Amino acid sequence: MNLSIYKKFMEEGLNLNQEDKERNTLLIYALEARHYETIQYLFEHTANIDVINNHIEIIKLLKFDKISFNKEIRKVLDLLIKYGLDINRKDNDDNTPLIYAINVKNEEIVSYFFKSSS
DSSP: OOHHHHHHHHHTTOOTTOOOTTSOOHHHHHHHHTOHHHHHHHHHTTOOTHHHHTTGGGGGGGOTTTOOOOHHHHHHHHHHHHTTOOTTOOOTTSOOHHHHHHHTTOHHHHHHHHHHHO
16 A cells, blocks of 8 residues: 555554554554555554564565665664664564574675674
């Protein structure tokens, strides 16, 4: 979805943190699309980062195994961290976003997470 659709939802009074039947929110859909402007807009309008922190495996929607670490991905990760992404949060298998990046051998994202956690 593009940003104008999200804005339309806001105008209609949609709760940005409302989950659908798959337990996804608008923030999760924007993350999956890796759409920086939409993610930023949602955070500026009360989107809750806890939907990602409480289910940290959602960060895998960025598809670390299929992407190069470009400016777009860096901006998205920087934004998530700015709004409170806990990069040290563990999933039910004790994996963190760093472990996800290591498992798919994405050295650039591994390096980014090391730098971000220090």
